[in-house]
Amino acid sequence: MPFAKPSNSIPESSGTRYPAPHDELVKRRAWRALGDAFGLTQFGINLVRLEPGVWSSQRHWHAKEDEFVYVLSGHPTLVTDAGEERLSPGDCAGFPAGVKDGHHLKNDSDEMAEFLVVGSRIAEDHGEYSDIDMVFLPGRAGYTTKDGKKL
């Protein structure tokens, strides 16, 4: 019985809990929870797959959690306050907790894009979305507008 696993043997999930209409471009994202498959709890490591036209998330930043991405295949576009940049396999980017420069990846190419996303798991994490009127609450307790209305 081998200890390691081929990443493509780990089940793939897809979807988002974003309220409409913010779910529209994100709901077709797909990911394999690689770290969870080995019982890891201190960080998540997901292999994310984006078909053309799909976004990884709405552009956001985390108050408490560090996050990191590493491109495995394809050419996803990274968006930050610095603008848009088309990435290639082997490119990487890191987003320290508390830096209010929102980021996301979107696949504006015509081929599949795959990347690893690593993020700490800190219960009191919360944060904001840069381009829409939405925040995410501590403890994965859902979403509100920036002035606190439940979404």
Added chain:
Amino acid sequence: MPFAKPSNSIPESSGTRYPAPHDELVKRRAWRALGDAFGLTQFGINLVRLEPGVWSSQRHWHAKEDEFVYVLSGHPTLVTDAGEERLSPGDCAGFPAGVKDGHHLKNDSDEMAEFLVVGSRIAEDHGEYSDIDMVFLPGRAGYTTKDGKKL
């Protein structure tokens, strides 16, 4: 000025602080500290490169830190209490904190092997080496034998 970085633009380090003779097979390991390059502090994410014959570390487990590896190229061999297994690109493995099943990767092939290693950063982490009489102390304070003699 792009935000992301090609991983091969991030400086490569090599070596080990293991005392002789435990450094011999490990000292030629090479790694790029990808997460550090973006100011991340909650976890490390290193791109490790092993020439044929080189080991990533002595076989070890961590008391407090989760660890994860993802193979990018080549065929490193994973060693755990379950034995040896030759890995391939896309294979992954995770090692939860406190599980006393030591692991390491060694390159027994005749081509280069590259993989990502993710590990939490917890100051009070410590642990043991499975195949030699050595432990590592909290706070990166060095090494002793299993009965406490300074190495």
